[in-house]
Amino acid sequence: MRLKALHPLAGAVTGVSLGAAVALLVPGPLGPALGLLAAGAGLAASLRALERRNAEHRELLLAGLGEVKVRLATGAIRIDALSQRVELMPMRDVDAAPARAAINELTAEVGLLGDLIHQVATTLADHDEKLLRLPQAAPQMPASPLAAPAPAPEVRLDPEAARREHAEKLAAERAAAARAAREEAQAERAALIGAALSDGRVEVQLQPIVSLPQRRTRGYEALPGLRLDENTLLLPHEFLEIVDERGLGQTLDALVLTRALAIARHLAAKDGDVFITCNFSAATWASSRALAALTRILERYRDHIGRLVIEMPQAVFRSLDPTSLGLLGAMSANGVRFALDQVADLRLDPRSLFDRGIRFVKVRAALLGAHAEGRVASDIAAGDLAALLGRASIALVAEGVEDNPMAADMIELGVGMGQGNAFSPPRPVKPEVFAEPAPAAPARAEPPTARPTAEVLDYPQPSAPAAAEAQPKPERLPFRAVLRRASA
Template structure:
């Protein structure tokens, strides 16, 4: 006979068994003893039902977490397989135009796998936090802490209500309280301005050396609070990231950068505009996916856009974010590394990830040239090494002409800084939508309408016209003029 497991029983079975034993005891046993035994049996049945229900919930939760873990393992395995497939695909002898759609599809698949992994991680985290809250609540209910009795002073002659003062005002210094209040008001103003989309973009040119010809622009964000107040990134980025508005700000900046890229696409010289994303966006594959959809909407202007990424972020990207970057690169987006603190690069790997520019501060490059230890090769050969991988080294924060001469000595072909031009606001007409061109049929109709009427007179053909009479001059006259 199979052994019965108590844990496999339904919680209702314990309650039914308890009530049945209690009823049988009341019916069979005489007197008050029967009532006591019946009530005790019913109580034990209810307690057993509650214990079985609690155990069942715990087991179901453990099974759910185990299933989530198994799905995460399978997703990781599939991500590895997709990565291996992409590497094998790169080794196939195919033309770049034929391989680009398949590469984009593989990158999108990798990104989707990463997004599913993030969602599962969020579900597991939420379940764990729910369990922790339940355990804390049960602990408080099991061990309630006695509340101290409040002594209320009562005067029989006159009892006036007393308004309690806020604890923060009594415990904090007045200067600190005023500072916190001002910070909260400023944060509210920043949030309101961002919600209204009061974002401005200033452009600083990136020039080629030594001609100082403009090759591109960097879009620097500003936040307009009112007509007289314009905040720099250092004054509002911290508040924006703390309030979770980083992806919203990045979407606004990207939309404006694409409008500038559309304007630059109509000009000769292959100019580009670069923009930055916040740390919150780079750490969220969901935010990157939203920005990828914006890029797909403005796909015709991607060729004039460069997205800058900090070197630290680039080296710590998750597989899902790497997949999204690969999809953007396959779609034509170029990337630039900025905030560089380490000059050791692999040009082939950077080029495969879509990196076309490396931006390092001029002070860092000069310090390395004077004996730094941030590069494996001479700093004068760094620009040449990157150029072999179709990557341009840009010296930013160039402040004066002697620093420009130092950059030329190091062989750096691109520069950016106040010595060339400070950031300047963009003209409003750049963001205006282009006017639709007139239809060819309408243009031809207008030309026909405005053309003069043809003359009815017959014009003599040039071949049939009489040639002009040639006047002959004696040779003596010509000789006399020549010797005069």
């Protein structure tokens, strides 16, 4: 039988039982005294066994915490190795950003668990230290019999509340780590976009604007794309928000305008009045200096700006300051036409729009359909809008036409032009369109026209005078000799 296998209370039970038996069996006052002594010895043995067991449990707990810390350190090393492998893999920066964010989040969680375990071990060590100091502090307490003993602080243990608090703290730290990783990925993506803009890696795609119902191409809208690498081309909805946040909208507008004017130059070499439209960012419309810079670009393409149409959101048009309106009028006087875009309501003044240089009004086909069906209240019927704008020499363009039934609805409303995937999706532009035209070759001097000779006129070439003098003259025969030769 092993004594360590017994329950700690076995000593107390044995001592009390032995003391009771001694008190009953030994006569006189010696029996109860021996019984109390035996009971006290049993209680002391039980307390000793309890302290020994608690010490063993504490040692096992500390050993387990140490093992968990070792495993966490091993896991952190493996995560670091995984991060290095991800960095060495042939991945695009856009695809590698989510993997890096997940690895950063996992590293943060491992570090958080390590901190919690270290906190538990520190708390246990502090508890042991305080327990060792209790016997030394006890004699210093006042031993006045009249002083009431100080009540011991009440300790309330609520495992559910502690677990909930720990879970909330862990969730908050995890959310903070995920937010930091997301911000880092966005910053990296913004840096890539900024570098692409600085290098001028802007590619323009064209979506045709057709006449209805003939579906003949009347113009194109230039939609910018940003080339990050050979396999990654960002569409406008993927980078315009970052461009606006980073203040790079003016740079993008200058690049797109230059390419749109190059396309207009290419269209001018063909028959037909085909135009090209492009958009400016809100930052450009809000800055008169940026508009002035774009006006200088237009000056270099003065011969081709008649085919350029600049789109302007309705909200921007209604909030332009006097300086921007003056620049708008200057561009309109030079031949630039404008289109009202992103129309939110149909409260339009055609005469005022025409005076400001507006020649096109682009309205979403879904909005026109909602007005036609009565789902949106309006002061003018959707079917009368095209005629109202047409009287002011403004063309109505229905954009976002996705299928043939929607195109048929626009034709019924009298819309003269349409744009959308029902007619054609955006398509890239051939590189030779942006090439500078070759300088015209100088006119060569015409050689002097030679006098037509007999050879040219398909006659025998006359002989030279010297050759004629060198030939012997024919012998002249008398008529009688000729007659004699003939009669013979």
